[in-house]
Amino acid sequence: MGSVRTEAGLEAAARRLRDADRVLALTGAGVSAESGVPTFRGPEGLWRQFRPEDLATPEAFERDPRLVWEWYAWRRERIAPLEPNAAHRALAALESRTVEFLLATQNVDGLHAVAGNRRLVELHGSLWRVRCTGCRKLREDRRVPLGDLPPRCACGAVLRPDVVWFGEALPEGAVGAALKAAQTAEVVLVVGTSALVYPAAALPQIAQGHGAFVVEVNPEETALTASADVSLRGRAAELVPALVEAGQ
Ligand code: NAD
Ligand code: ZN
Numbered sequence: 001m002g003s004v005r006t007e008a009g010l011e012a013a014a015r016r017l018r019d020a021d022r023v024l025a026l027t028g029a030g031v032s033a034e035s036g037v038p039t040f041r042g043p044e045g046l047w048r049q050f051r052p053e054d055l056a057t058p059e060a061f062e063r064d065p066r067l068v069w070e071w072y073a074w075r076r077e078r079i080a081p082l083e084p085n086a087a088h089r090a091l092a093a094l095e096s097r098t099v100e101f102l103l104a105t106q107n108v109d110g111l112h113a114v115a116g117n118r119r120l121v122e123l124h125g126s127l128w129r130v131r132c133t134g135c136r137k138l139r140e141d142r143r144v145p146l147g148d149l150p151p152r153c154a155c156g157a158v159l160r161p162d163v164v165w166f167g168e169a170l171p172e173g174a175v176g177a178a179l180k181a182a183q184t185a186e187v188v189l190v191v192g193t194s195a196l197v198y199p200a201a202a203l204p205q206i207a208q209g210h211g212a213f214v215v216e217v218n219p220e221e222t223a224l225t226a227s228a229d230v231s232l233r234g235r236a237a238e239l240v241p242a243l244v245e246a247g248q
Contacts, residue, residue, distance in 0.1 A: 009230040010239075013215040014246035020186035021099040024178070025091055026203055028106045030192020030218060034085045034237040037078075037109050041194070047071050056165045065150040065158055072161045073146050076127055079109050080144045087191065087236035088115035090244040094189075095119055104178040106193060106200055108163050121174035123199065129162035138162060175199055182207040189243070191217045192236050195224040204228070215243070
């Protein structure tokens with residue numbers, strides 16, 4: 001249990017992945033780090049003097065929608081020119097060769113879809129969708145820059161990003177799909193998440209309870225490391241392709 005990166009660990013995990021018909025992949029900010037998207041906890045996670053915890057809340061939006069939108073507009077501008085990296089691409093290749101596959105991501109950057117994953121649920125929503133605080137209408141919005149902030153709906157009400165803020169419930173459909181996949185997956189691949197918040201924290205354990213083999217990829221030890229069947233220390237863009245290719 002919890003074996004650190006070794007060639008044997010990589011081999012064992014690759015073999016499990018190759019032999020599995022049902023795979024659940026769970027990703028966090030770390031999978032996009034090598035595309036140039038900063039993680040919140042990294043040195044570039046700060047914007048002006050604010051911490052994400054002070055901006056990504058319904059209360060902050062209520063108080064100052066313009067300030068919160070300035071932060072999202074800045075993130076959209078930073079992320080718009082970025083491209084999927086080798087880890088995103090390997091996860092797309094894994095989907096195409098696996099009978100039943102689901103990718104549950106906590107990322108809001110949209111890069112998994114760009115890489116080609118289709119069996120995809122966004123547990124924390126997307127930076128590229130907006131939701132009307134008045135009529136509730138949801139739509140894609142890829143404009144960069146956004147124009148006057150806060151952006152408004154045709155109905156006149158203020159739009160908000162369709163992302164999950166601290167203290168808000170996760171989208172039921174996405175969580176339901178991830179839970180269902182966790183109950184049937186033979187292998188769960190957890191990449192680039194500190195695995196501290198629900199459901200990322202719970203899914204690997206639920207899956208293990210149903211007999212799944214859990215593989216973690218992260219340069220640092222996480223809350224999941226001790227219970228993972230194989231925990232590989234390293235960068236996603238190096239190790240995920242290595243896992244998927246070694247398993248072919
Ligand atoms: P997190 O809690 O998922 O932590 C990031 C993890 O990535 C850490 O465990 C870190 O060790 C690991 N990591 C760093 N570089 C890596 C690499 N090259 N390869 C593999 N792993 C690597 O995420 P967070 O940054 O604390 O953000 C919390 C939440 O904020 C996210 O779940 C998401 O909703 C949002 N967020 C999204 C994005 C995005 O969409 N790309 C970026 C930042 C934050
Ligand atoms: Zn509206």
